[in-house]
Amino acid sequence: MTRPDSAVSSASRPDAVFGAQVVRPGVVLFRLWAPSVDAVGLELDGAPPRPMEPQADGWYALELPCAVGTRYRYVLPDGLAVPDPASRAQDGDVHGASIVTDDPSTYAWQHPEWRGRPWHETVLYEMHVGLAGGFVAAARRLPALAALGITAIELMPLNDFPGRRNWGYDGVLPYAPDARYGTPDELKALVDTAHGLGMAVMLDVVYNHFGPDGNFLPRYAAPFFRDDVSTPWGAAIDFRQPPVRRFFAENALYWLSEFRFDGLRLDAVHAITSPDWLDELPAYLYSRVDRSRLIHLVLENELNAAHRLSEGYSAQWNDDGHNVLHRLLTGETEGYYEDYREQPARLLATCLGEGFVYQGQPSLHKKGKSRGEPSAHLPPTAFVLFLQNHDQVGNRALGERLVRLADARALRVAVGLQLLCPQIPLLFMGEEVGARTPFLFFTDHRDELADAVREGRRGEFAHFAAFSDPEQRARIPDPNAASTFESSVPPQAPVDADGVAWQALYKQLLQVRAQEISPRLPxxxxxxxxxxxxxxxxxxxxxxxxxxxxxxxxxxxxxxxxxxxxxxxxxxxxxxxxxxxxxxxxxxxxxxxxxxxxxxxxxxxxx
Known part of the structure; x- marks a missing residue:
């Protein structure tokens, strides 16, 4: 679902309207949508700002002789200098200057013949690039994962976020790979390496909110957000605005074309308040693709909107499947597991036979609000099944993995079910070697925001029996402490006999899946x-x-x-x-x- 390679030429990004574009060698066009201000300046390498030319509908533009590597910022009438919201690279963090990047055609792909893998062959492995050591170190891990039987890597969000550590869902510059992980070319090399090993690469993208630090859009583009609808993370993004729709559609195309990702996982689309944009996105991408490439779009959606899975989207994360299996493995019934308290075996049967458990029934956790649509007509490959992922482990107070929570005999059965049933399996980094390290919620905020995040995190668990007392909640690790991140790094290889046994189990099951199950799934x-x-x-x-x-x-x-x-x-x-x-x-x-x-x-x- 991307443009043919021939279309990515020295004309830079011909369809793009956001970001600094190299229009010809040595000449760059700068554009910014800033409908809330009456003037914008362009600062290059710290020099006094030059006035940009106002355009229709709140746009400003300026074309200048400019070298690749130039640092630039936009200057608002009050003197505030801000990065490009469509920055392709940052000089440091989200508060720093943006960098004019090379023409996208300059990277020499080592495997340009790669066209992807069919969805039914997919075995996903969710990876946090920071915990893997950055783009270069993550690439070194890929041969072992390919040998295990993984066919697709899914990277958690990697666009620029504030500070040195983050899950990625606090990003504020959706186009810029975070400099802490490496350069844009090193990210391309990671994708290229995977393709050489026969592995696809998916990217988790966040189109439902911006993070709490470094988002300057309200200062010059207030219509980017709604003033009448909120999400758990703040004001909802206003997809009714054509520039906003275009901003995120271009972003999806950017990752698929310039970095040759094989697909996207769209985070929490139930928080996108204009669902018609989701209906339009696949057509927008498919109309700009090399049809010989296989690209897959996957949703996370609490609404269980089954109709979208036959309208351009390959699959949805099956939270129902996870939740009922977790209930059976651990006996837990607090939080959203209360919806799976009664007759969990019957609910698991529904999941295996029909896909979603919730297909329009009222949810106890949602205070009686109905959730979902009928899904029995969909193929089993429309559902991504997991026992663990970043949410389900990391949103626990202490980040425990299932090896610490479940009977090992039952967990082995559940792994067999996950890897041999016709739904698409997803593994979370570390589980394949029986990692006992936690995966904790980590950030790197400062001052008042750091205090608010720490106390807010602990407050989330006040209604859980194990953390009802303030002293108990104080045991929850501080998200901003470096030790919280460091303790979440999983081993790359087994560290004991149990780890060896888990790795052997995963490898054997994935061999059976590759030989006997996957070829028969269409x-x-x-x-x-x-x-x-x-x-x-x-x-x-x-x-x-x-x-x-x-x-x-x-x-x-x-x-x-x-x-x-x-x-x-x-x-x-x-x-x-x-x-x-x-x-x-x-x-x-x-x-x-x-x-x-x-x-x-x-x-x-x-x-």
């Missing part, structure tokens, strides 16, 4: 699933070649009965019981023992 559809015990489910899917995939899963300590079948023309793909290989699995008809999983391929449908 055309797959669910045949149904049912709860057969308090923590046991059996599920079936008709795969694209007509073979039936059956899974019998028991995450609990009590055995259960499962439907029997004719053992003729049936092949067992995987079986575990009690955390070890289940050698008699083929002979134990009609039972699902505690902490067990069996995965079968059947040439004929079961009764």
């Amino acid at each position: 055309g797959a559809r669910a045949l149904g699933a049912q709860a057969v015990g308090e923590a046991a489910v059996t599920a079936r899917w008709r795969l694209g070649d007509g073979v039936v995939l059956r899974m019998d899963i028991n995450l609990g300590a009590e055995g259960a009965e499962v439907p029997s079948f004719d053992p003729a023309r049936v092949r067992l793909l995987w079986a575990e019981r009690g955390g070890a290989p289940w050698v008699q699995a083929s002979h134990d008809q009609g039972v699902s023992p505690p902490f067990s999983i069996r995965v079968w391929l059947m040439e004929e449908a079961t009764s």
Whole structure:
């Protein structure tokens, strides 16, 4: 979904209206949408500002002889100098000057023949580039991940944020790779390296809010935000404004074209108050693409808007799947897990058989408000299934991973379910080696904002029983402490025998998926699933070649009965019981023992 390589020429970014554009060698066009002020100056390398020329509809522009590498800022009538909101690179942090960057065609791609991978082959690995050591260090990790069976890396947001450490969701300059991670060319090299290993690269982008520090847009472009709608992070972005729509559409195209990302994960789109923009985005991108490339758009959406998954978007993160599995693995029922308190096995069956659990029912956590749309008509590959991710681990007070929360036998069953069912699996960095390090919420704010973030973070957990007392909440790590970031760095390789066993499990399961499941996923559809015990489910899917995939899963300590079948023309793909290989699995008809999983391929449908 990007422009053909031939279209990215010395004319720089011909469709772009935001940012400093090299229009011909040695000449740069600067543009800024600033409808809230009556004048704008352009400061180059600290020299006195030059007045920009007013244009229609609140735009200002100035074309000047200018070298790549020039530092520039826009100067408002009150003297405030601000970075370019579409800066491609920053000199330091978000409060510093923007940098005129090279023409995008100057990077020498080592794998220009890469055209992506089909979605059904996807095994995602979510990575925080900062915890990986930056762009160069992250690239060095890729061969080991490819050998494990990962086919796509998903990078958490990496555009410029305030300070030295951040999850990335506090970004304020959506076009600029954060300088702490490396240069734009080093990011391109990371993507290029992945392509050489046969791996796609997705990028998490945030189009629903700006961070609390370094966002100067309200000073000169107040219409960028709504004054009548708020989000959990402040005033909603006003997608009713054509320049705002264009700003983010261009941003999506920028990452896909100039950095050759293979897709985008759109964060929390339920907080985008003009959903018609989401309807338009795929068409905008597809109309500007080299059709030989495979690009995928993935949503995070609390609304479970199933209709979008057949209208240009490849898949949605399946929070329902995670939440019910977490409930079964840990027994937790506080917070949003209260929606999965009752009959969790039945809810898991719904997830496996229909995709979403919530398809229009009222949510207890949302105070009775209904959530979701019917999803049973969608293919299983329209859902990204995970046991852990940055949200689900990092939004815990102490950032514990499942290896610290769940019975290892049940967790192994859940991993088998995740990696062998037809939904698209996503792993969170570190889980493949059984990392016991936490993943904590970390920032690098200063002064009053740092205090507000720390106290706000602790206040979020006041209604949880374990943190109801102020002394208990004081144990929650300070997001701004360097130690909070440092303790979140996961190991790159197993550190003990348990880690070796986890890594072996993931590798074996991903080999089975690559050989037996992924090739059969085009055309797959669910045949149904049912709860057969308090923590046991059996599920079936008709795969694209007509073979039936059956899974019998028991995450609990009590055995259960499962439907029997004719053992003729049936092949067992995987079986575990009690955390070890289940050698008699083929002979134990009609039972699902505690902490067990069996995965079968059947040439004929079961009764």
